[in-house]
Amino acid sequence: MNKGPDDLQSEVQQANLCAGCGMCVGLCPYIKEMDEKVAIVERCGRSDGRCYRFCPRTSTDIGALDEMVFGARRGDAVLGSYRTLTAAKAANAATHSAGQYGGVVSALIIHALKKGVVEAALLTRYSERKQVLPRPTVARNRKEVLACSGSKYTAAPTLSALQDILKTGEKLAVVGRPCQVTAIRKMQLYDDRPELKNIKLVIGLFCLWALDYRRYAAHLSGQVNVSRIRKIDIPKNDDFIVYTNGGEARVPINKIKEFIRPSCQVCFDVTAELADISIGSTEWQDDWNTVLVRSEAGEKLFADALKAKAVTTKKFPGEREAILREAVGAKKRRVLKELSRRGSESAPLLYLKLDDSQRALFLEGGNK
């Protein structure tokens, strides 16, 4: 059944399920974003729209997306398809220290640019105008990549700039949260514009939640001089620490969690399951990353970066994998419960099921 902007408005925006990924904003002149709030400002009257089809919160055929990206459906309902799970960090000291954790995202993008795998990368950096507000940025060299290092904990509608950068014809990498990766993959599945072939690399970030910019920024402005943020971190899921040039401010994590976007409560994808490479914290060593290499393109780039000594790896301990799986599985179970509480028939419910004990996750028709 075809659906369009009116359906996007009623099923996603009015239902408070917008992920703030930015995809629809870049597709349509009638959809605008301001301070991370997305709104349809005028009706276009279409009954079938790419804004609806590519949205990560509308019905999503995970099996078809798996087949497009990985050549097969997944057999792992918790982490999705992947080839390797390792711990890694950037080998270059400056890249490493600029990074949120191990700096692997920045190191891989810098490597891909250096080797000509891509010519540009769509990244996210704080705006000059409002320091806590992240904006899309196109980086074409090491300096520009490092200017984007570090996690910004709001949605950052980075994909609003995707259509424009695609028009340049440059080979492109995109770094995004799981919802943004899903939106890109839906676009690749349903759209046959030749320029989409220029997306050579999609790096996904692990993400349990993103914050509502307006509420978060208002709270933060009472706590710190937000015009001078250097880095934000959540060590051991404890305090939310904002480091500024003039000192640091600590906000209890439970206070910060009040600002989580409602849309994140129905998202079952923690590890960017459709990315070429997915990267998160390790939760046990602050200066290393967890890296899931998923696709053939991801494997090629990661192996090449390793060979060129752009990144260093070490074994991912078995007991840490068990902890990662438990954390990701727990989030999926929370989402399934939330969706059934809402009586929702949305895609994750069709795809994942809880067993009777409410513990195991099963693929529809699968055995995991």
Ligand SMILES: Cc1cc2nc3c(=O)[nH]c(=O)nc-3n(C[C@H](O)[C@H](O)[C@H](O)COP(=O)(O)OP(=O)(O)OC[C@H]3O[C@@H](n4cnc5c(N)ncnc54)[C@H](O)[C@@H]3O)c2cc1C
């Ligand atoms: C909102 C959010 C929530 C997260 N939650 C978790 C979590 O629960 N568990 C976990 O293990 N990891 C989480 N991460 C990922 C983690 O914070 C790091 O981004 C990841 O480990 C990569 O680290 P790095 O040192 O390689 O990053 P860097 O080398 O510093 O690169 C970071 C990259 O992230 C991009 N970026 C920053 N903020 C955003 C944003 N809001 N949207 C899109 N792109 C962005 C930048 O463009 C930059 O290229 C989250 C990230 C974000 C943005």
